[in-house]
Amino acid sequence: MDNKQYDNHLGIIGWLGGGRWGVERYLYILHRVTGLGILLFFLIHIFASSMRMYGPETWAAAMAILKNPIFKLGEFFVFVAFAFHALNGIRLILIELGLAVGKAEEPIYPYKSSLNNQRPLMVIVMVVVAILIIAGGYNTFFGSH
Amino acid sequence: MEKGTNITVFIRRFDPEKDPAPRQQQYTLHVERGMTVLDGLHMIKQTQDPSVGFRFSCRMGVCGSCGMMINGVPGLSCNTQILDVATTALTLAPLPNFNLIRDLVPDLVPMFGVIKGLQPYIQRNDVEEMENPTMEYFQTPHQLEEYLQFSYCIKCGSCMAACPTMATDKEYLGPAPLTQAYRYNTDSRDDAGDARRDLVAASHGIFNCHYAGECSNVCPKGVDPARAIQLMKKDLVLRYFGLGKHKCAHLCKKPDRSTYKPKIEAAPFTIGQ
Numbered sequence: 001m002d003n004k005q006y007d008n009h010l011g012i013i014g015w016l017g018g019g020r021w022g023v024e025r026y027l028y029i030l031h032r033v034t035g036l037g038i039l040l041f042f043l044i045h046i047f048a049s050s051m052r053m054y055g056p057e058t059w060a061a062a063m064a065i066l067k068n069p070i071f072k073l074g075e076f077f078v079f080v081a082f083a084f085h086a087l088n089g090i091r092l093i094l095i096e097l098g099l100a101v102g103k104a105e106e107p108i109y110p111y112k113s114s115l116n117n118q119r120p121l122m123v124i125v126m127v128v129v130a131i132l133i134i135a136g137g138y139n140t141f142f143g144s145h
Numbered sequence: 146m147e148k149g150t151n152i153t154v155f156i157r158r159f160d161p162e163k164d165p166a167p168r169q170q171q172y173t174l175h176v177e178r179g180m181t182v183l184d185g186l187h188m189i190k191q192t193q194d195p196s197v198g199f200r201f202s203c204r205m206g207v208c209g210s211c212g213m214m215i216n217g218v219p220g221l222s223c224n225t226q227i228l229d230v231a232t233t234a235l236t237l238a239p240l241p242n243f244n245l246i247r248d249l250v251p252d253l254v255p256m257f258g259v260i261k262g263l264q265p266y267i268q269r270n271d272v273e274e275m276e277n278p279t280m281e282y283f284q285t286p287h288q289l290e291e292y293l294q295f296s297y298c299i300k301c302g303s304c305m306a307a308c309p310t311m312a313t314d315k316e317y318l319g320p321a322p323l324t325q326a327y328r329y330n331t332d333s334r335d336d337a338g339d340a341r342r343d344l345v346a347a348s349h350g351i352f353n354c355h356y357a358g359e360c361s362n363v364c365p366k367g368v369d370p371a372r373a374i375q376l377m378k379k380d381l382v383l384r385y386f387g388l389g390k391h392k393c394a395h396l397c398k399k400p401d402r403s404t405y406k407p408k409i410e411a412a413p414f415t416i417g418q
């Protein structure tokens with residue numbers, strides 16, 4: 001048999017791509033994207049803070065750039081990413097410790113799965129995330145500072 | 146409606162001899178109620194294009210040969226009815242995250258290899274008793290329930306195709322093999338949980354799963370690999386910390402039937418053989 005096969009692994013599109021998927025799949029994508037976003041913020045943060053090394057003038061100049069409203073929006077996005085990543089992370093920890101997925105059961109059509117077991121937890125977590133985002137957004141854009 | 150309707154079927158074609166990459170081909174198919182995707186493929190092969198390649202065996206959802214992407218969702222072509230999933234167009238593609246042999250035929254052999262590597266069979270410390278059994282093993286209905294759901298897997302590969310971790314990490318063990326490892330780990334007759342532990346928890350192993358849950362959504366047998374994987378993570382954590390009770394089924398003497406009188410006498414030629 002000849003082995004000329006075509007590599008059909010989906011690659012990045014496989015995890016980032018949309019499709020007809022369930023909610024948890026989208027949370028998986030968001031969790032990765034927000035994780036990478038927070039990492040990016042962290043790098044920028046270290047870079048910006050390191051401006052201090054080059055004396056007060058450079059520092060003041062860097063701070064002036066950060067006054068730009070664009071960065072306010074960026075700050076808000078970092079907060080959104082953080083709120084989602086942290087709370088969804090707690091949900092994942094609970095699930096991965098086998099606490100929210102139920103027990104093995106006889107599969108009877110139409111099949112139910114562990115996704116149904118964890119869904120109340122997922123809904124609660126997402127509601128809390130939404131409340132945090134609204135509160136954070138209010139504070140960022142209308143807060144007094 | 147009774148007379149059926151015409152739909153357009155798009156099939157991903159790939160001939161390793163000619164095509165550098167898969168291409169799409171279009172067919173028009175007359176579909177009636179009750180017709181499965183596999184029936185449709187047979188119809189196309191018989192009446193329009195004998196070169197369409199697909200794999201099947203049992204045509205009743207038991208063998209796991211016929212998994213494919215049906216309108217973008219992995220499933221068995223033999224237990225999916227066309228009119229349940231399509232009204233005007235039906236798109237068929239081979240399962241991704243496997244190598245492609247031809248048209249709709251993915252190469253499942255690497256997955257079988259991984260399953261085999263995770264020792265999906267019962268192993269006991271009392272080797273002599275395992276090889277030459279003298280008694281039965283005792284197992285309660287509750288102990289049976291703990292693994293029964295995961296033993297329904299037919300190795301169709303649908304879960305592997307749906308898994309986003311599988312898409313980027315070719316070395317990832319995958320939902321089907323991990324589920325099989327858990328099925329044997331949690332079998333009360335088995336002793337090899339610690340041997341499987343290090344295989345499963347290695348890099349590219351079980352902790353690469355982050356619960357996208359798609360495997361459980363698409364599994365045609367209701368096996369729920371995502372549940373098996375999370376339960377096994379818990380089990381592994383307990384094992385690594387030496388917590389949790391590790392139980393192994395006891396031997397159980399056969400019931401003494403010497404005084405037992407059956408209501409209906411067995412035929413004489415079956416006695417004592």
Ligand code: SF4
Nearest residue numbers: 298299301302304364
């Ligand atoms: S777990 Fe389900 S989807 Fe995965 S191979 Fe087994 S039967 Fe197929």
Ligand code: FES
Nearest residue numbers: 203204209211223
């Ligand atoms: S042909 Fe056997 S499962 Fe579809």
